Amino acid sequence: MEHSPTxxxxxxxxxxxxxxxxxxxxxxxxxxxxxxxSRLCRxxxxxxxxxxxxxxxxxxxxxxxxxxxxxxxxxxxxxDLWGLRRKLVNxxxxxxxxxxxxxxxxxxxxxxxxxYPWPSADDHDYDLFRDMIAHAPGHRMIRSGNxxxxxxxxxxxxxxxxxxxxxxxxxxxxxxxxxxxxxxFELAERTxxxxxxxxxxxxxxxxxGGQSALLMSLPQIRKFFLPNQKKMADLARSHGIxxxxxxxxxxxxxxxDLLDITGIELxxxxxxxxxxxxxxxxVRDFGDRLIFHGAMDNQQTLPFGTPDDVKKEVxxxxxxxxxxxxxxxxxxNLQPVTTTENIVTxxxxxxxxxxx
Amino acid sequence: xxxxxxxxxxxxxxxxxxxxxITQTSLAAGANPQALVDDTMIPAMxxxxxxxxxxxxxxxxxxxxxxxxxxxxxxIRPLLSxxxxxxxxxxxxxTVQGDLHDIGKNLVGAMLEGAGFEVIDxxxxxxxxxxxxxxxxxxxxxxxxxxxLTTTMHSMKAVMEKLKESGMRGNVKVMIGxxxxxxxxxxxxxADGYSSNANAAVALARxxxxx
Numbered sequence: 001m002e003h004s005p006t007x008x009x010x011x012x013x014x015x016x017x018x019x020x021x022x023x024x025x026x027x028x029x030x031x032x033x034x035x036x037x038s039r040l041c042r043x044x045x046x047x048x049x050x051x052x053x054x055x056x057x058x059x060x061x062x063x064x065x066x067x068x069x070x071x072x073x074x075x076x077x078x079x080d081l082w083g084l085r086r087k088l089v090n091x092x093x094x095x096x097x098x099x100x101x102x103x104x105x106x107x108x109x110x111x112x113x114x115x116y117p118w119p120s121a122d123d124h125d126y127d128l129f130r131d132m133i134a135h136a137p138g139h140r141m142i143r144s145g146n147x148x149x150x151x152x153x154x155x156x157x158x159x160x161x162x163x164x165x166x167x168x169x170x171x172x173x174x175x176x177x178x179x180x181x182x183x184x185f186e187l188a189e190r191t192x193x194x195x196x197x198x199x200x201x202x203x204x205x206x207x208x209g210g211q212s213a214l215l216m217s218l219p220q221i222r223k224f225f226l227p228n229q230k231k232m233a234d235l236a237r238s239h240g241i242x243x244x245x246x247x248x249x250x251x252x253x254x255x256x257d258l259l260d261i262t263g264i265e266l267x268x269x270x271x272x273x274x275x276x277x278x279x280x281x282x283v284r285d286f287g288d289r290l291i292f293h294g295a296m297d298n299q300q301t302l303p304f305g306t307p308d309d310v311k312k313e314v315x316x317x318x319x320x321x322x323x324x325x326x327x328x329x330x331x332x333n334l335q336p337v338t339t340t341e342n343i344v345t346x347x348x349x350x351x352x353x354x355x356x
Numbered sequence: 357x358x359x360x361x362x363x364x365x366x367x368x369x370x371x372x373x374x375x376x377x378i379t380q381t382s383l384a385a386g387a388n389p390q391a392l393v394d395d396t397m398i399p400a401m402x403x404x405x406x407x408x409x410x411x412x413x414x415x416x417x418x419x420x421x422x423x424x425x426x427x428x429x430x431x432i433r434p435l436l437s438x439x440x441x442x443x444x445x446x447x448x449x450x451t452v453q454g455d456l457h458d459i460g461k462n463l464v465g466a467m468l469e470g471a472g473f474e475v476i477d478x479x480x481x482x483x484x485x486x487x488x489x490x491x492x493x494x495x496x497x498x499x500x501x502x503x504x505l506t507t508t509m510h511s512m513k514a515v516m517e518k519l520k521e522s523g524m525r526g527n528v529k530v531m532i533g534x535x536x537x538x539x540x541x542x543x544x545x546x547a548d549g550y551s552s553n554a555n556a557a558v559a560l561a562r563x564x565x566x567x
Binding site: 094159298299 | 423481507536
């Protein structure tokens, strides 16, 4: 392939891969905890994330969403827009947010859900959003919109109760998910209109897989998740916006539905050590329809492997995905346990060997 | 939902209300509580586990079955204690320090309970000292450690070291599990076993205690 005389921007690289074309090189993306980003910036002498992306040749997305005019719940000024409070949990090298309350936990009737102070799409500042979009770096792809209602339902209801509801309280779970969908759909409509063609990609997700199998059954996934995901994806597509789809774990058996019902074009994070997620088979079965995003193992190789192991995995992925489209990225957020050397090795290796 | 007529079906279908009612009726009619556990509850939970491993059941079905089993066991347990019945084994279980994720740990605990073990659940963010003290006080023969995060799994190593320091290592077997955990890691830290799912954890616990 002839290289273009002008430098290709990250945005162009993303657009090319979404269009089914071969960009100049394998695109890269970045997911990490705040602690890791701060550490990398400090150790690599970068003043901000943009400098870090430039230094490590990362085609990172810029996430911009319409800010809330009131960041709190209409029913609880100490909680977020959903009524959730968070607490910081320390694990030594860092800390992460955990939910401190489950406001729907005590409910038993759909009528109680109807009376809950759900957030409204009116409570966002779309003028400010337009302004933020206008000032976003033109060489980067903008990501707006985030639809992952069951994750939220688990927080609102408590994880185990939320899971049990899929089998034992389907009407209640369905009604709650519908309330969330109505908010998200209107928010996305107004966001995409305000984005005026500058938004490149939207995020749709639901963690459907565990370490060795689906977390819930295919009929449950089809009933509770896929129809609304399709509506969100169709809305994005009608605005010329691509769909970034995330689901952790062993999800091989749901991929055909994600392609045919939701209509995904990119799947993240490809945890290839999970049964059924073997990369060669995914490329063979879905490589013509799917962009594979991630595939840099973040449970063993990146945190506990040597730089040589990381380099080997980058090159192995390049080989396996050579007949398909791949975006090189860690499987989920890089954690503080992963060394800077391993992270730099990943990005330097793909930069040195990623030409297409 | 079909009419539930037996405790076995109530557990298998995850119907806690029926499980409780049938247990009450059976006990009132003079059923032997130990026989209810051995002949109904354990086989039902075995079948739940089999369906889970065969990808016929998933986390929601496993959780509601465990809830039904517990509703029944709550009624039976005091009667077993009064008779001085000994459990299959005593397990101290918890999610390690710094980690608040407990669904995997809870599923393993429930499956062990459903297999006749006495489960002492220490909850989440459990320090090595707490595991060791509980194992000593409760005379547990098995300690089960769970972690979801790559950043917290190293706490498992700390538990192993503290167990050795305390002189307790010879008294208990240790099994570990959780998303980033592997057999290789179990070998590295000297744990006695690793399990990748809740059903396999029951077989592992039986094997470790039989050894």
